[in-house]
Amino acid sequence: FLIVKYFSIFPDVISTVEFNQSGEFLATGDRGGRVVIFQREPQGEYNVYSTFQSHEPEFDYLKSLEIEEKINKIRWLPLHNPAHFLLATNDKTIKLWKVSERDKRAEGYNLRDEEGRLKDLSTVTTLQVPVLRPMDLLVEASPRRVFANGHAYHINSISVNSDCETYLSADDLRINLWHLNITDRSFNIVDLKPENMEDLSEVITVAEFHPHHCHLLAFSSSTGTTRLCDMRARALCDQHAKLFEEAVDPSRRSFFSEIVSSVSDVKFSHSGRYLLTRDYLTVKVWDLNMENKPVETYQVHDYLRTKLCSLYESDCIFDKFECAWNGTDSVIMTGAYNNYFRMFDRASLRDVTLEASREVCKRRAVLQPRRVCVGKKRKETDVSVDSLDFRKKILHTAWHPKENIIAIAASNNLYIFQDRLTPNGHHNTPEIQSAPPKWQTQPNPPTY
Numbered sequence: 147f148l149i150v151k152y153f154s155i156f157p158d159v160i161s162t163v164e165f166n167q168s169g170e171f172l173a174t175g176d177r178g179g180r181v182v183i184f185q186r187e188p189q190g191e192y193n194v195y196s197t198f199q200s201h202e203p204e205f206d207y208l209k210s211l212e213i214e215e216k217i218n219k220i221r222w223l224p225l226h227n228p229a230h231f232l233l234a235t236n237d238k239t240i241k242l243w244k245v246s247e248r249d250k251r252a253e254g255y256n257l258r259d260e261e262g263r264l265k266d267l268s269t270v271t272t273l274q275v276p277v278l279r280p281m282d283l284l285v286e287a288s289p290r291r292v293f294a295n296g297h298a299y300h301i302n303s304i305s306v307n308s309d310c311e312t313y314l315s316a317d318d319l320r321i322n323l324w325h326l327n328i329t330d331r332s333f334n335i336v337d338l339k340p341e342n343m344e345d346l347s348e349v350i351t352v353a354e355f356h357p358h359h360c361h362l363l364a365f366s367s368s369t370g371t372t373r374l375c376d377m378r379a380r381a382l383c384d385q386h387a388k389l390f391e392e393a394v395d396p397s398r399r400s401f402f403s404e405i406v407s408s409v410s411d412v413k414f415s416h417s418g419r420y421l422l423t424r425d426y427l428t429v430k431v432w433d434l435n436m437e438n439k440p441v442e443t444y445q446v447h448d449y450l451r452t453k454l455c456s457l458y459e460s461d462c463i464f465d466k467f468e469c470a471w472n473g474t475d476s477v478i479m480t481g482a483y484n485n486y487f488r489m490f491d492r493a494s495l496r497d498v499t500l501e502a503s504r505e506v507c508k509r510r511a512v513l514q515p516r517r518v519c520v521g522k523k524r525k526e527t528d529v530s531v532d533s534l535d536f537r538k539k540i541l542h543t544a545w546h547p548k549e550n551i552i553a554i555a556a557s558n559n560l561y562i563f564q565d566r567l568t569p570n571g572h573h574n575t576p577e578i579q580s581a582p583p584k585w586q587t588q589p590n591p592p593t594y
Contacts, residue, residue, distance in 0.1 A: 147500065147513050147552070151192050151562040154504075156182070160555035162542055166222040166230065169546040171195065172553055173232055174560060175217025179203070181234055181287075183245060184562075192562050196245055198287035201236045213238050219304050221313070223326075231290070233313065237300040240315055242291035242326065250278040296322050296332045303352045309360040316353035319346075321365060321383075335383045336365065336375065351409055351466075358418045370407030372423055374434065390421065390432045392439050402454045402463065410466035415475040416547070422478055424469040427451070429480050429490070444490045444497065447482050449520050449531045462536045470545040470552075481540025484529065485556050486516055502540060502554045502561040513563065 158178035172184040185195035204213040223231040229246040254276045299317035306313045321336035348367040356362035366372040372390040375383035406426040413422045421432040430440035457463040469480040490497045499516045542555040550565030
């Protein structure tokens with residue numbers, strides 16, 4: 147991969163990254179409640195398209211709690227007209243934004259002047275037809291819907307249904323189903339809250355709709371299980387259709403077993419056949435037709451098993467890493483520490499570790515593979531596990547739906563990498579070989 151673009155324009159830490167369905171646009175949200183949208187130019191580079199403030203800090207006077215403006219998730223809606231729509235949520239409120247372009251303005255109003263002020267009616271003696279005049283292109287972001295008061299706990303995920311009319315939102319204990327045109331009510335489809343909160347044994351960590359079947363959804367929990375629910379069976383999906391759980395060897399259980407097994411992200415494959423789940427140490431691929439064990443398991447940073455105690459003391463063990471499929475479901479990607487991110491080729495079972503940092507970010511620079519060693523270094527470029535910086539972490543990643551372009555968020559920096567082109571102008575295959583794919587970056591520079 148080559149470096150295509152590097153952005154350091156964010157005043158706060160990036161909290162979510164999401165490509166739209168065509169890959170032409172890339173949206174990011176940060177802890178300051180801002181949404182920044184990037185557009186791909188004809189020459190292939192991404193540049194800032196629109197920036198707007200999506201959420202503001204609020205205060206719940208009934209519970210005496212501050213509500214952060216941090217954007218937890220962004221999800222694009224399918225494109226049906228020239229305007230673009232996306233959902234953005236913080237801990238409590240979901241907003242539907244319309245992002246549109248305007249390059250003409252109306253002039254010649256009868257009752258208002260060019261500044262928009264009302265005219266003195268006594269001066270209006272003739273009628274005129276307003277006309278449209280060309281103007282500089284203006285990108286406008288406007289809120290179209292506000293979905294509030296649907297959750298008692300913090301929203302951790304939203305997912306747009308394939309019917310393009312509904313979406314789900316999930317918090318620690320409940321999953322709600324919303325209609326995009328109805329803001330004052332939602333339907334609770336999953337409720338894990340026990341009558342006595344002392345009996346609480348698990349919380350919901352993430353929920354996702356199936357990409358093709360509007361009646362199927364999956365949600366994972368802090369116990370390491372992922373449930374597939376079918377809304378055709380019953381309105382309340384407390385009884386799952388399938389349970390994806392891997393048996394744990396009792397002899398290998400420890401104090402940290404349940405913590406590291408908590409699923410932090412779930413992604414359906416583009417084909418809809420597989421589920422990709424990420425826990426603290428591994429990423430797993432599940433076949434929807436086989437519940438008892440994953441068909442593939444990849445170790446992300448197995449070298450951290452000996453450091454779980456110190457990671458627990460620093461709270462790093464509770465970090466929630468995301469995962470992503472490439473457009474053909476042949477390669478998966480997830481983040482790690484020290485600004486490293488990992489890629490796994492499902493066909494060859496080969497993997498590579500790459501780094502997203504300003505030190506290696508030069509125009510058209512080829513990313514070199516990294517290696518973390520537990521014992522003695524084999525090469526000068528090897529990094530000892532004891533020297534890893536756990537403050538630098540890649541939590542949020544996204545893969546272009548059709549091409550080998552990836553977006554990596556590292557603190558308040560955004561990196562966009564692209565597969566290196568061959569001399570004939572074609573992209574390399576996404577297979578991870580002993581010499582890993584070459585990626586490159588670019589230099590600096592919202593009604594239903």
